[in-house]
Amino acid sequence: MTVTIGFVGAGGIAEWQHFDIVEARDDVEVAGICDVNQAAASEAAERFDATAYTDHEKLYDGEDLDAVFVCIPPFAHGPAEIAAAERGIDLFVEKPLALSVDRAREIHQAIDAADVLAGVGYDWRYSRGVERAQELLDGRTVATIEGRWWGGVPGDDGHWWREFEKSGGQIVEQATHVYDTVRLLAGDVEAVSGAGSHRLVDAVDFADSTSVTMEHESGAISHVSTTCAAEDHDAHLEVVADGATLRITEEEITGTVDGEDIEESFDVNPYAVEVDAFVEAVAAGDPSPIRSTYDDAFDTFALTMAANEALDADGRVQPAAIDDGTDAGEADQ
Structure with missing residues (x-):
């Protein structure tokens, strides 16, 4: 066909x-x-x-x-x-x-x-690095995940990415890949808290650095940092689970599993x-x-929107659900 x-x-x-x-x-x-x-x-x-x-x-x-x-x-x-x-x-x-x-x-x-x-x-869900992480973590309890998306500012002057009202900022537009992979490995998120700063990059009108902590329904905790002020691009996750400590990118996975060191790289285009x-x-x-x-991706989108809200919130923010008719809001103080 x-x-x-x-x-x-x-x-x-x-x-x-x-x-x-x-x-x-x-x-x-x-x-x-x-x-x-x-x-x-x-x-x-x-x-x-x-x-x-x-x-x-x-x-x-x-x-x-x-x-x-x-x-x-x-x-x-x-x-x-x-x-x-x-x-x-x-x-x-x-x-x-x-x-x-x-x-x-x-x-x-x-x-x-x-x-x-x-x-x-x-x-990222189609990358061999994340696939391999899922295989190695299958049946294990994830305790914590540390993720980052560090890079620079895309586009020339006037590019839509640099305006919050057009891009949603770095969390929503770029780091969403990391947030999505955190959800994939640690499960859905019940509350987020965070902080952001805008000290280095005048080219954007949103926080150029962010730090967000997530509490998962599974009991795991995770953290993602972003910046568009970095000299080089670095996007990866580090995972601690029972019997496994891993560093994950789309192209490679390294770490220790059941006392054995692993180091694997892949040449597969996830796109x-x-x-x-x-x-x-x-x-x-x-x-x-x-x-x-689309419905699963909505949960990642709602998570990144809650993360943005948490940058300015006094307390924890709960991600919106696809069918509850409400936006993200403060869960408690």
């Missing part, structure tokens, strides 16, 4: 990863590409001998799509996903889901009502694994290959 897809968003992750991956598959046809920038849409469409659009509804109505990749900035999420779901088109949505819990719920409701497949771009799984799911009409569904 050939899976016919479209793209909403022709820059960023689509241009960096997804175009190459789908182009390498002989069972995928790219029929149309939409971008608010006509030149970007036309250039990408020419690559695939596809049709260029600047309106996602015209893309959906003009092509017979099995699925669409929604690869747009955080502030733009909502209309493209809802319109696709209403037309019965399966969705691959790049993170973060939105910039408000209410908007993410609205999208989820449309997906749920239409009963379409929806995967979210948490590529390719992620896209392959989504295409397989769409072709079969079976969501099981998708490791990050």
